[in-house]
Amino acid sequence: MRLILLGAPGAGKGTVAKMLTAIDGSVQISTGDILRAAVKEGTELGKQAKAFMDAGDLVPDELIMGIMKERLKEDDCRVGFLLDGFPRTIPQAEQLKVLLADLGIELDAAVNLDVPRDVIVDRLTTRRTCVDCGAIYNVKSAPTKVEGVCDKCGGKVVQRDDETEEAISNRLDVYNEKTAPLVDFYKGEGILADVTATSSEAVVATIRERIGA
Numbered sequence: 001m002r003l004i005l006l007g008a009p010g011a012g013k014g015t016v017a018k019m020l021t022a023i024d025g026s027v028q029i030s031t032g033d034i035l036r037a038a039v040k041e042g043t044e045l046g047k048q049a050k051a052f053m054d055a056g057d058l059v060p061d062e063l064i065m066g067i068m069k070e071r072l073k074e075d076d077c078r079v080g081f082l083l084d085g086f087p088r089t090i091p092q093a094e095q096l097k098v099l100l101a102d103l104g105i106e107l108d109a110a111v112n113l114d115v116p117r118d119v120i121v122d123r124l125t126t127r128r129t130c131v132d133c134g135a136i137y138n139v140k141s142a143p144t145k146v147e148g149v150c151d152k153c154g155g156k157v158v159q160r161d162d163e164t165e166e167a168i169s170n171r172l173d174v175y176n177e178k179t180a181p182l183v184d185f186y187k188g189e190g191i192l193a194d195v196t197a198t199s200s201e202a203v204v205a206t207i208r209e210r211i212g213a
Contacts, residue, residue, distance in 0.1 A: 001026055001080045007113030008175045010120040015200045017082045026080030034071045065095050088179050108211040109193045110186035124163045130155045
């Protein structure tokens with residue numbers, strides 16, 4: 001399957017992506033992952049991206065698209081891929097459309113995970129993360145056995161700075177301003193699949209039904 005996953009922070013894109021890739025061997029691709037990989041490998045594009053990242057600047061779209069092109073040409077993408085959190089803006093979506101056409105790749109769908117704002121705020125403000133191994137917990141649905149201590153490595157489990165109620169509200173406002181218009185863009189392209197994200201299992205079942213996977 002070849003999908004774009006849309007949805008606000010906390011909508012469950014990462015969880016759904018992992019479940020989908022387990023089905024058919026598709027690869028999950030996020031902008032952050034491919035940037036880090038390009039920097040680590042020391043590619044020419046990676047070196048250029050590192051200069052922006054080290055300066056605390058956003059990596060320009062042209063550079064991201066160049067790295068994305070190299071990534072999509074790799075062998076593991078032949079089975080399929082899920083773009084998680086990319087594109088983020090209309091200009092990126094337009095450039096991605098041109099790139100995919102150049103590579104002869106056709107998307108199966110752009111899936112929008114629709115989750116009510118109050119559910120996202122509750123989900124993220126109750127999330128806790130291990131500072132050592134990155135394991136994720138939830139004080140309501142999946143707490144640690146010992147409060148503040150990671151079950152897996154014994155590290156300290158904390159609430160991230162960007163997961164306070166104030167920070168989350170700000171992130172959602174930014175998403176609604178910059179990224180939400182992508183829903184209309186892909187609706188216009190005729191490939192939008194709107195899914196009410198009640199549970200990850202239900203979302204995966206709906207996606208598979210929609211694209212016949």
